Each structure stands twice: as structure tokens, then as C-alpha cells.
Amino acid sequence: MSAHALIVEPFETLAFMRAALVACLALALTNGAVGTLLVLRRMSLDGDVLGHAVMPGAAIGFLYAGPSPTWLSLGGLASGFAVAALAGLITGERTRRDAGLVAFYLVALSLGVVLVAWRGSNVDVMRVLFGTVLAIDQRALLQIATASSVIVLVIAVLYRPLAVSGFDPAFLRAAGTRAPYGAAFLAMVVLALVANFQAFGTLLAVGPMLLPAAAARCWGLGVAASMALATGFGLAASIAGLLVSYHRNLPSGPAIVLVAGLLFGISFLATSSWRRMAPIIGREA
Amino acid sequence: MLRRYAEADGRIRLRDVTVRYGRRIALEAVSGEFASGSLTAVVGANGAGKSTLLAAIAGVKRLAAGAVDRPARQRLAYLPQLAAIDREYPLTVSELITLGAWHEFGAFRSPGAALRTRAAAVAETVGLAGRLGQPIGEISVGELQRALFARLILQNAAVILLDEPFAAVDMQTISVLLDQVTRWHREGRTVIAVLHDLDLVRAHFPSTLVLARRCVAWGATAVALPAMAA
Numbered sequence: 074m075s076a077h078a079l080i081v082e083p084f085e086t087l088a089f090m091r092a093a094l095v096a097c098l099a100l101a102l103t104n105g106a107v108g109t110l111l112v113l114r115r116m117s118l119d120g121d122v123l124g125h126a127v128m129p130g131a132a133i134g135f136l137y138a139g140p141s142p143t144w145l146s147l148g149g150l151a152s153g154f155a156v157a158a159l160a161g162l163i164t165g166e167r168t169r170r171d172a173g174l175v176a177f178y179l180v181a182l183s184l185g186v187v188l189v190a191w192r193g194s195n196v197d198v199m200r201v202l203f204g205t206v207l208a209i210d211q212r213a214l215l216q217i218a219t220a221s222s223v224i225v226l227v228i229a230v231l232y233r234p235l236a237v238s239g240f241d242p243a244f245l246r247a248a249g250t251r252a253p254y255g256a257a258f259l260a261m262v263v264l265a266l267v268a269n270f271q272a273f274g275t276l277l278a279v280g281p282m283l284l285p286a287a288a289a290r291c292w293g294l295g296v297a298a299s300m301a302l303a304t305g306f307g308l309a310a311s312i313a314g315l316l317v318s319y320h321r322n323l324p325s326g327p328a329i330v331l332v333a334g335l336l337f338g339i340s341f342l343a344t345s346s347w348r349r350m351a352p353i354i355g356r357e358a
Numbered sequence: 359m360l361r362r363y364a365e366a367d368g369r370i371r372l373r374d375v376t377v378r379y380g381r382r383i384a385l386e387a388v389s390g391e392f393a394s395g396s397l398t399a400v401v402g403a404n405g406a407g408k409s410t411l412l413a414a415i416a417g418v419k420r421l422a423a424g425a426v427d428r429p430a431r432q433r434l435a436y437l438p439q440l441a442a443i444d445r446e447y448p449l450t451v452s453e454l455i456t457l458g459a460w461h462e463f464g465a466f467r468s469p470g471a472a473l474r475t476r477a478a479a480v481a482e483t484v485g486l487a488g489r490l491g492q493p494i495g496e497i498s499v500g501e502l503q504r505a506l507f508a509r510l511i512l513q514n515a516a517v518i519l520l521d522e523p524f525a526a527v528d529m530q531t532i533s534v535l536l537d538q539v540t541r542w543h544r545e546g547r548t549v550i551a552v553l554h555d556l557d558l559v560r561a562h563f564p565s566t567l568v569l570a571r572r573c574v575a576w577g578a579t580a581v582a583l584p585a586m587a588a
Binding site: 113115230231233234237239240241243244245246247248249250252293294295296299 | 442457461468519
């Protein structure tokens with residue numbers, strides 16, 4: 074098989090592959106920035122839970138209007154924001170908070186599945202769980218692109234305070250800053266998760282966000298460089314995942330997440346073995 | 359470079375300051391005043407509410423009751439315990455120090471070249487001149503504390519809160535940091551430090567606040583500190 078047939082042809086001939094590619098690229102651009110900040114702020118678990126928090130709202134949207142991307146998103150946004158606001162109120166001990174978040178995640182997921190299964194078919198359930206990256210229509214594409222643009226702009230404007238508050242949260246507040254940067258960031262996380270939910274479903278939505286960022290983080294770069302590398306990993310995982318799923322007839326969302334996971338594995342092994350090797354071959358790590 | 363602070367600038371008055379963690383009361387009805395330009399050690403057993411008091415004054419921890427009265431435009435700098443700093447964060451020593459001038463460049467502008475020169479000068483004061491380009495994950499605990507002190511210097515604040523500034527650092531670092539604390543005191547800034555080493559308190563801190571969730575004693579060190587043993 075020629076390189077052209079392997080890489081270009083699927084996108085050249087099939088409109089749904091092109092739509093999927095554009096959606097994944099738009100998502101990769103925001104996921105690099107949002108995911109890197111999530112990883113740096115040690116909020117991976119919070120991201121995962123918020124990913125499931127989208128579910129009951131999306132299910133209610135589904136009950137109201139069927140499988141319409143607009144209503145799924147609006148419902149998901151509403152429940153995502155509600156849960157993010159509630160999570161802000163839970164300021165208990167760390168372990169109790171973790172247990173609470175996990176309990177919440179299971180309940181939200183089950184409730185969402187029950188609601189969708191009540192009125193819909195198994196196909197609908199699969200759709201909300203794993204997404205439909207190959208069935209993205211123009212309206213969904215527009216929504217994803219809009220959400221991605223808004224998130225990238227907001228993060229670009231708030232980049233400095235977000236980066237600083239992740240490192241030393243007390244610093245800005247002691248210096249007299251009262252702006253709710255943390256809340257603004259959580260809002261961006263929810264918006265990004267809802268955009269990812271369209272393509273990857275509630276179970277995988279956080280994958281394309283966290284895995285490329287975690288992979289980039291292994292390389293020990295600065296905040297901005299980590300974001301750029303995470304975006305690059307995300308783009309690569311999207312293209313490779315879509316092609317693998319096309320040629321091998323595999324589900325696309327999981328294929329993309331698997332490639333991102335592979336990039337994380339390679340980054341982790343490469344950097345940790347380099348750190349172990351460096352003193353032996355006389356270089357500084 | 360550093361101007362002397364006017365008398366009224368660094369005053370802090372506590373009125374029945376009460377802080378809770380869930381149902382547990384960490385600090386109960388603490389009242390009193392840190393005079394402008396005073397140098398006070400806060401001492402007490404573990405769990406006595408020392409760090410909580412500093413966080414409450416800094417506005418980082420919300421009060422359950424009472425109030426902290428400070429002049430509206432008073433600038434305050436806060437050094438949290440080292441454990442609160444994420445050392446794996448991708449930041450260089452130079453970037454960390456430069457953050458001290460946040461009030462000059464703010465959230466939306468980048469620090470200029472002049473500021474970076476000043477950051478380098480301040481790094482030299484605390485003995486970190488050769489470390490500027492290194493990531494904070496690769497320097498020692500003592501060096502990190504020096505870098506955080508350099509950031510405090512750039513913050514140029516009327517009130518400086520230090521939470522266990524000498525914990526886990528070597529003698530040489532302690533003497534460099536202590537010199538800086540003395541310099542701040544001479545410049546007329548209000549300095550409040552949580553400390554465990556009582557000999558050090560006796561030798562260098564004119565005022566002491568003894569806490570055991572409530573205020574046990576507060577005043578001249580020679581008078582207040584004996585309450586610590588009782």
C-alpha cells in the first residue's frame with residue numbers, strides 16, 4: 074500500500090473522516106492547554122470526575138430532544154457547571170474529598186445510563202458512553218470549533234495567573250488578587266469536556282485531554298512548552314488513531330485514546346530510562 | 359532602592375479572630391495588635407494554630423468569626439511552609455524570584471529586562487547568583503527557601519509573614535535568611551514569623567505571641583515567652 078493510500082486517501086475520499094479529523098484537531102488545540110494545566114495543578118482526578126458530571130445533564134438533554142448534539146451539550150454544560158460549583162464548596166479533608174468525588178462519579182455515570190436507556194436504544198447508550206467521532210455533523214463541528222476557540226482565547230488571556238496559582242495558590246491571594254482564576258479555569262475545563270464529550274463520550278472525554286498532557290509533562294519542559302508539546306502529541310494521536318481505526322476497522326474514539334496512551338508510555342519510559350542512564354554515561358540529567 | 363515604611367503602614371489589628379476546619383476550631387477569639395515595624399515570633403505546640411493565624415492574616419484562610427484590620431492599601435507578602443510549594447512545577451529560580459514583582463507587571467504583562475536584572479541582584483543577596491537558570495526541582499531545600507526569600511524581597515511589602523522560614527534548612531542558610539529578616543526589621547517593615555527554635559526567638563525577636571488555639575501571651579519576648587513552658 075502506498076503512503077498516499079495509507080495516510081491521505083481515507084481523508085480525501087470520505088467526508089465523515091474529514092469532519093472527524095477537523096473536530097479532533099480543534100479539540101487537540103484546547104486539550105493541550107487545558108490538559109497541561111490540569112496535570113500541573115494535580116487535578117487529573119477532578120477532570121475525570123467532571124467528565125462524568127456531564128453525563129446526567131446530557132441524558133436529560135437526550136430525553137428532551139433525542140440525540141441532538143445541541144441539547145446533549147447544553148444539558149452536559151448545565152450539569153458540569155453545577156457539579157463544578159458544588160465541588161468548589163467541598164473543602165474537607167483530602168481523602169474524604171477523593172472518596173466523595175469517586176462516589177459522585179459512579180452515581181452520575183449510572184444515572185446518565187439509566188436515563189438514556191429508559192427512552193433510547195443500546196446504540197444511544199453506546200453513543201453517550203464512547204462518543205461518535207465518525208458521525209460528527211456540521212452543527213456539532215461548529216460547536217466544537219467554537220468551544221475550542223473560546224477556551225484557547227480565555228487561557229491565552231489568563232495564562233500567567235493560571236500558571237502561577239497552580240504552583241503556589243496562596244501567592245496571588247496574599248498579594249491582594251481577588252479575581253476567581255480557579256473558578257474561571259474550572260469553567261474552561263467543563264466547556265472543554267463537553268466539547269470532547271461530543272466526539273469521545275463521557276467515558277473517554279478526559280482521555281484526549283489528560284494523556285497527551287501527561288506525556289508532554291514527562292519531558293520536563295516549562296509550562297508553555299509543555300502545552301505546545303501536549304498539543305503536538307494530541308494532533309499526532311488524533312491523526313494516527315483515526316487512520317488505525319479506518320484501516321483496521323476499530324472504534325475511532327478508543328483508537329485515538331490508545332495512541333495517546335502509547336505516546337504517554339513511550340515518553341514515560343524514554344525519560345525515566347534517560348534519567349537512569351545519564352549518570353552512567355557521564356551526562357547531567 | 360527600598361524606602362522606609364511610614365509608621366501607620368504595617369499595622370495589623372486582630373479582633374476575635376476565629377478559624378475553623380470543618381467542626382474543629384483551629385484558632386479561637388485571638389485579639390491584639392502587631393505594631394507597625396514590629397518583629398514578632400509566633401510560637402506554640404503543633405496544632406496551636408500558628409500557621410492558621412498567618413494564613414488568616416494573609417487572607418488565604420477564611421475567618422469563621424472576627425476580623426483582621428489592615429490599612430486598605432497595605433502590601434503584604436506571605437511565605438507559606440515549604441511543603442505547600444510544588445517543587446516539581448516547571449519553573450526556574452529566576453522565574454520564581456521575578457514573581458515577587460507581580461504588583462509591577464500584573465496578570466497581563468510580561469516582566470521586562472530591567473526587572474530580570476533586579477531579580478538577579480536580589481538572587482545575589484541571598485547567595486543564589488549561580489542558580490538563576492535552574493529548575494526549582496533541581497535545587498536543594500535550603501536554596502529553594504533562599505529563592506522564596508528573594509521573591510519576598512522583590513515584593514517590597516510593608517508586612518511580611520513567614521511560616522516556619524528556618525525549618526529543614528542548614529545553619530548557613532539560616533544565618534543568611536536571619537540577616538534578611540533583621541534588614542527588613544531595620545527598614546521598618548512589620549515581620550511576623552512562625553518559629554520552633556526558642557533560642558533563636560530569644561536572640562533575634564523583640565516580641566512574641568504564644569498560641570494554644572487561643573492567645574496565651576503576647577508582648578515583649580522576655581515577658582511572653584516564659585508562658586510557652588508553662
